[in-house]
Amino acid sequence: MKAMVYRRYGGPEVLEPAELPEPKTHVDSVLVRVRAAGLNPADLALQAGALDGAVDTYFPVVPGWDIAGVVERAGPAAPEFAPGDEVVGYLRGEVQRAHGGLAELVSADVRTLVRKPRSLGFAEAAALPLAGLTAYQAVVHTLDVQPGEILLVHGAAGGVGSLAVQIARSLGARVIGTASVPRHGYLRTLGAEPVSYGRGTADRVRQLVPDGADVVLDTVGGVLAATAGAARPGARVASVVETGTPGVTPVFCRMSRTDLTALTDLAGTGELTVRVGATYSLDHAADAQRALAAGGIPGKVVIEIT
Structure with a gap:
């Protein structure tokens, strides 16, 4: 599968395309075909090594915590989801490795995913979690x-x-x-x-x-x-x-399926709108990071993956 990875700490210049094996799924994991991934300042900080003293990192790393996509398959202990379900996920883990959202596929713990409302686009959904x-x-x-x-x-x-x-x-x-x-x-x-x-x-x-x-x-x-x-x-x-x-x-953010479901419910009914300021293709993810670092974009920066 296509992915963007970094093999050492640094800025957007260390982000590069890679061909990686399809992720494996455990009994309580869900394989998701990523349609969009949101970028956050935290992604840039981790990539720069700002949390090296607190977070174990195993290179190459696929960055990206916020995703929206479609379920390819679900493990036997993840009956909440079935192939074809549209989902939103917050993939932050205690370890940085090749399991982030800047890839065609990602294996996600079932506890990190909720259903995406049909009325919410993939780019808007991917901009929501963090x-x-x-x-x-x-x-x-x-x-x-x-x-x-x-x-x-x-x-x-x-x-x-x-x-x-x-x-x-x-x-x-x-x-x-x-x-x-x-x-x-x-x-x-x-x-x-x-x-x-x-x-x-x-x-x-x-x-x-x-x-x-x-x-x-x-x-x-x-x-x-x-x-x-x-x-x-x-x-x-x-x-x-x-x-x-x-x-x-x-205020510290943590994954909560209850809270993320409440957010997607608000977005699904139109009570909450997510402003996407710019979208980039996966191949131009480094440019997206540069745009995020430069600031001034009126809304979230999102990578769209087809």
């Missing part, structure tokens, strides 16, 4: 956002932020989102009230909510101290980026 799980677990579990509460999302137009806005809105919360001015129109389409980044952000938030936000989610880092005045006393605060700040609860 960013979506992070947003969902932050809003629903870490912050426990309630109907009628006011949530302030920093970086609300980004991959995690835009999904957090929509999840909170589906719960009945009022959402204020910080973003650059060109992205304010996009935030309004999501149901958020936009405010600009930079000096005076806290004052601008207070103009909308004089008593301050009940809940704050930071997805960008470096903004909480400057906008502390935007939150009411005792507000619940969480960050995807800052993990050691007093009074701020860190």
Whole structure:
């Protein structure tokens, strides 16, 4: 099968095409023909060796945690799926090896997969798992956002932020989102009230909510101290980026079939939309990584595999 691999740590330049054997499947594994794979900054960090001290790596590595595809076969202990089923998966493992999503086929643990709604395209589905799980677990579990509460999302137009806005809105919360001015129109389409980044952000938030936000989610880092005045006393605060700040609860993503199913259900009914900013073929995955690293793409970067 065709795949993209890296045989040493580095940037996009170390990513190369390879022909690999078809993955084997265990009794509780599912062989998936990958139709699309989402890229994340975490992929670039792992490829660069940023987590070499924490994650065992066996080269060559096929990168890519987020996938959407079609089941080819399922093991006898994976009766949830049958050939032809369309699935979404989050494949993060404790070890990096030749089992990622940038390949025509991948063998996935049944616990990492859920059904893809027919109404959701493969590219949109592949863009959902990591960013979506992070947003969902932050809003629903870490912050426990309630109907009628006011949530302030920093970086609300980004991959995690835009999904957090929509999840909170589906719960009945009022959402204020910080973003650059060109992205304010996009935030309004999501149901958020936009405010600009930079000096005076806290004052601008207070103009909308004089008593301050009940809940704050930071997805960008470096903004909480400057906008502390935007939150009411005792507000619940969480960050995807800052993990050691007093009074701020860190958010870490983990696979949960329950949470991923809830996300796909929201996407399937149209309550949540996933913004794909750019798509690339498998052969141009290195270019996709460069585009992701450069930033500025209004949405997720996805590899489409035919």
